Amino acid sequence: MSTILKLEDLCYGYIDGGYKREILKSLSYEFEEGTFYTILGPSGSGKTTLLSLMAGLDTQESGKIYFQGEDIDQIGLYQYRRNKIGVVFQSYNLISYLTARENLELAMTETDNPIPGSHQDLAYALLKMVGIASTKADRLVSHLSGGEQQRVAIARAIAGNVDLIFADEPTGNLDTATEEEIIRLFQMLAEEYGKTIIAVTHSNEVSKLSDRRIFLRGGKLEDLH
Numbered sequence: 001m002s003t004i005l006k007l008e009d010l011c012y013g014y015i016d017g018g019y020k021r022e023i024l025k026s027l028s029y030e031f032e033e034g035t036f037y038t039i040l041g042p043s044g045s046g047k048t049t050l051l052s053l054m055a056g057l058d059t060q061e062s063g064k065i066y067f068q069g070e071d072i073d074q075i076g077l078y079q080y081r082r083n084k085i086g087v088v089f090q091s092y093n094l095i096s097y098l099t100a101r102e103n104l105e106l107a108m109t110e111t112d113n114p115i116p117g118s119h120q121d122l123a124y125a126l127l128k129m130v131g132i133a134s135t136k137a138d139r140l141v142s143h144l145s146g147g148e149q150q151r152v153a154i155a156r157a158i159a160g161n162v163d164l165i166f167a168d169e170p171t172g173n174l175d176t177a178t179e180e181e182i183i184r185l186f187q188m189l190a191e192e193y194g195k196t197i198i199a200v201t202h203s204n205e206v207s208k209l210s211d212r213r214i215f216l217r218g219g220k221l222e223d224l225h
């Protein structure tokens, strides 16, 4: 298997009350393609900070991030975010006055390398793949349950024809049964479609169902077995 994302000596800190606090300390890691990862770690350890660097939403103080061997600064952070990755949030962040299908169609126009074909047909197909039937696909997302909205958000994340998805506590607002369904969906995307999922979670149960478990501790990532 080949590496999709490589982190090399990442350092990052925040100024807090005039004093600099290091959050990530020369952090290095390699993520393989087609794998579902979970990142665990205490509150405040820097998981969201790390995701925002990996998703090109913020910039490290030093160190490099390589996507398929290319420095994301060379790709350009805007291009990287637009064409290479998808992001899933705890609060879904869908456009509430659009239907599920329209949310996906919009995402398909926000990339330079869309999946070829009719956007409408693709939206229905992607929604079906995540378990949203066509009747629900045409409903306003605000009229869907939390679990259904998160399925739509995951379909939207891959609608941009990307192979790498970041998720920050994607099941934080869901009950245990729905949480498990979302995790099965991530497993399926990794196994059957070769996607790489990197999800931050507080749940040991979620983490146990991932392919690789990583712990953020002392500003570094450690593999858990």
Ligand SMILES: Nc1ncnc2c1ncn2[C@@H]1O[C@H](COP(=O)(O)OP(=O)(O)OP(=O)(O)O)[C@@H](O)[C@H]1O
Residues within 6 Å of the ligand: 014, 015, 016, 023, 041, 042, 043, 044, 045, 046, 047, 048, 049, 050
């Ligand atoms: N913009 C900011 N300015 C200053 N400090 C910040 C900022 N963002 C985060 N921090 C601090 O950096 C540390 C790491 O925050 P981060 O949000 O990455 O943690 P986390 O591991 O995601 O925590 P949680 O599990 O609670 O979501 C925390 O102590 C936080 O208060």
Ligand SMILES: [Mg+2]
Residues within 6 Å of the ligand: 047, 048, 049, 168
């Ligand atoms: Mg966080």
